[in-house]
Amino acid sequence: MASILEESGFNPSADLKVVGTNPVKHDGLDKVTGRAKFGADAFLPGMLVGKILRSPHAHAIIKSIDTSKAEALPGVKAVVTRDDFPEKAPGSGPGDMTRNVMAREKALYDGHPVAAIAATSERVAKKALKLIEVEYEILPHVIDPVEAMKPGAPILHDYIRTKGAVENEDAQTNVTERMVTQLGDADAGFEDADIIVERSFDSAPMHQGYIEPQACIADYSEDGQVEVWCCTQAPFVYRDRLSAILDIDCNKINVQQSELGGGFGGKTGFYGEPIAILLSKKASAAVKIVLSRIEVFRGTGPVSGTSYTIKMGCKKDGTITAAQANMVFQSGPYAGSMYFNAPNAMFTRYDIKNVDIVAYEVLSNRQKVASFRAPCVPQIVFGVEGVVDEMARKIKMDPIDFRLKNACEDGHTTIYGDTWGPIGFIETLKQAKASDHYNTPVKPGEGRGISTGFWFNRGGETAASLNLAPDGTVTIAIGTADVAGSRISISMMAAEELGIPVDQVRVKMVDTNSLGFNRVTAGSRTTFSVGMVIVDSARKCIAELRRRAAEAWDVPEDGVIFEDGMVRPASANVGDFEPMSIADICKKTTMSHGAISGHTEMNVTGAGPGFAVNIVDVKVDENTGRTDVTRYTVIQDVGKAIHPQQVEGQIQGGAIQGVGWALNEEYIYGEDGRLQNAGFLDYRMPVASDVPMVDTIMVEVPNPAHPFGLRGVGEVPVVPTMAAVGNAVGDAIGIRPTSLPMSPPKLLAIIEQAKAEGVYKG
């Protein structure tokens, strides 16, 4: 039997019965009744409360930590510091990871953990934290990555040398890497251009803003076995990394994921988990750590802030001839911003022959950045699509026509070397142009913006099992996380393949002892990858069902077919046998032959790229600079929407996250290097009254590598959003903003500038 990677079995004219419908998701009931167990919702007997002491300094040598008074406090059962963590080489993967979990030589940001307590109550733990004496030698700090690049800036690590440096290769620096990405001849491309636009942009870091703070329970038993319960997007990655930094074998760490109260990339790396394990080991009791919201902001990863310049040129007919970029990405105190996504994705969707991109990853005394939907791409597309719009305006071309003129077609070979199969970018642009929104005149006093975005979509290492119960119903064990709807989509794909109602399938997220390695749930890979693995597993079950029927009927296997959930003779020549359902065969043969199961593990390939177009209307208050988004439409190629409602939810949620990032969300630091807005009051995420409904147009250009044609849908929705809002604001006030967030004070200043220059629209 061929692997699904070789034969997806995609049939564009298949009569799908389950895929494409909107059943109620199976995990929904527990979530509307309060029964669902999230990270903080579990309890173990004798469990202790774990609390973390954090550095108040942005940059300081930790000279000493005296925990004796804390340890003497009644009710304190364990204290851990850097001394309890195995030494890992600075600058290595585990070395950086362990140092971000617990500061070692230095505290490198406001909120960096320096010690932790396990105690019998929260009150005792908090009191004990105050009794820990940490002697700091405060060092000069640097927050802004551009400042951090300059000669004489405070150096975070003396061992960092710039990878790919073209000068001063041996100098101490905060620049971890200089990466060059090129295609064709950019200089020649600009010479061919009739119009050249060059602009500088910057973006403040935003936080993923999941409503569930990180929470975990660790239980370390005397024989060295560790049970971890936590909210995570990556149970297997957590296990493997815990193993790497704590020197515990993988088979002794069992990670059970809880329901996940939002992640968006922010729960792909651990924070409290290793600390809880060491506390539990010392205290000989289970330890629960639940971060406060303040700790979430101060201690966990926001996304990369950026500073960059985009230069693009085009001919009078709209053909883009060249694109150039110079970009700085902040990463916090350690490398790992995933900034390499930007060069590969920022222009990709336009067929540009000449590209020249230089990107830097820079360390500074901020929280270590973490992934967020389409890491490092949306904040750059904000600039790219602003420049694209400006070029279209300069040659007086409709912005969608301009993009259509340059849009990639099927078979395009990308800057990162992949050659695409069927893609839906042109179709999304056409549908945008035909949309009601685009054809409705902009209201007086408002502005309209459009923009586009691309995301690779991912596959990757995935293992899952599909089991047929003796009554023919189906259970599925997966090792990925369900960030919002993958379980129901997986159930639907299994039901479709097996020809049974979706209600006969249940998916369970199992612990890391129960399956082989599964890559993190991120990059829009999960429904695609697990879907592939599960359909493959279902096919294995079907083969076994056919074998058992052949045996029962005493006919050759190829005389038995599986169709619409029934096993039947391939033709009248085979014999006159009553077709059997899955349940019939399972009931008859489970006890004699054993259960029927399919298991598949593979590195899934074939993810189809995703594209979206946004159309946004805004109203900007001339006298205050406040922006209201008044209408929002997203047109996205989703390949095939397995559960259209869930897909739409991904699109709508992504769009509104982007609106928050566009208008108000940012990390604000004081002169002292401390984070000033570590809470939902001053970290301004959109509330229900801030935003309109989000209309969606789902384009379905199927991905033939998947049995039902699906493409990942989770990252693309965020990619064009800030650019679309930015273009709309520019249309409304006459000058296109270049700095994120486009907060009221910034916009009021631009409005005044526009008035002074005589370009204010209003």
Added chain:
Amino acid sequence: MDDLRYEAPDSPDAASSMLAEAGAGGRVFAGGTDVMVQIHAELIDPDVIVDIKKIPGIMSISESGGAYTFGAATAGMVLMAHEGFASTWPGIIDGVALIGSIQVKGRASVGGNVCNASPAADSTPAMIAAGAICNIVGPNGSREAPVEDIVTGPGKTSLAAGEFILSFTMPARAPHSGDAYLRLTPRTEMDIAVVGAGVNLTLDDAGTCTAARVSLGAVAPTPLLVAEAADALIGTKVDEAALAKMGEACSAACNPISDKRGTKEYRIKTASVIAQRAAQIALERAREN
């Protein structure tokens, strides 16, 4: 922290003697929406939490000869639902309605909002503009004070040890008068004022402004009562020129800081805008009244 007590006395005298005894370690607790946040963030570490909500009358609204009195701990949602009060003092309701979410207003009170002494408190400028009087009790008996005399700095009040506000009394509403409060925030809700403005004005039968009070929030260490702004309106028809002049007076009165919620320049500029818009709403309400 170790000896923290919670007390819920049922008389003003008992409450004030507990507070007086506790001194700096005592904390008045009404709706708790600020105190709970401060405890959580470990900004305060009280010895005694004195819950005043069991004191008779401290959560009720009464009216006598057109003058309203309401208990200092009356929850925002209760004030908003009181048709008589809400239609008489719509500007105060504007301010109260902006104190956090429905959930927060289910508990938060004007007394707490005033005494928390944030320069950006939303109900305080509205109360100042309205000319509300605080009925204060303390170890030495009762006294009255206008709301503008309470806040002396961020987190600081003029209340003596053991004193707390029992209720607020509003003047009787004059004919052809109206009030409004407006604030500027990046979001529509769940935000802290970057600038807030409360305006209360009275017209004569010909539509000329005979009395006005203008109060600003978030532009100085305390909410401001800006007499020059009021003077710009009095004697005018509250036309564009008068509003512009009032706006200028507001900007001139600002003494803000730059912080995470807005820059100094931005606050000064927009104080004029917001005050003018609030005045326009107050004017419309006065004309309808």
Added chain:
Amino acid sequence: MTKRSHISLSVNGDEYECLCEPDQSLVDVLRNELELTGTKEGCSTGDCGACSIRLDGDLVCSCLVLAVEAEGKEIETIEGMTPKSDELHPLQRHFLEINGLQCGICTPGILVAAKALLEKNPDPTETEIRFWLAGNLCRCTGYDKIIRSVQAAAEEMRKG
């Protein structure tokens, strides 16, 4: 040691007793003493609404209420929303049918808040729903399907 206070309270019609510290929040007691974890804690500052409950009928954030204040009070949480064990509240049903939830962490608070809204205003406009729910942060949905779920439930409830 701080002296703990004994409190008796009614939660969803059931009587509970427990000991709590003088500054312990009600959400902490509901979740960690009574193990009623349907009520979520997202910020502890009244900004996210995940801990929304009813306190003697008032919609409040249980993170901003002292547990000792709950003495003798009636509390309603998400666990009490289902009218019967085999029947969902129309809001719960429509949230499921319209997909008004993704990760589900904000859902209990939003359901409790929306129920309070519909009791007060059976026919709210979209704007009224949005402003009523402004204190309930959701990061997954962009609010669209939450608002639609409340609208659909309101319509069904009006029809009786």
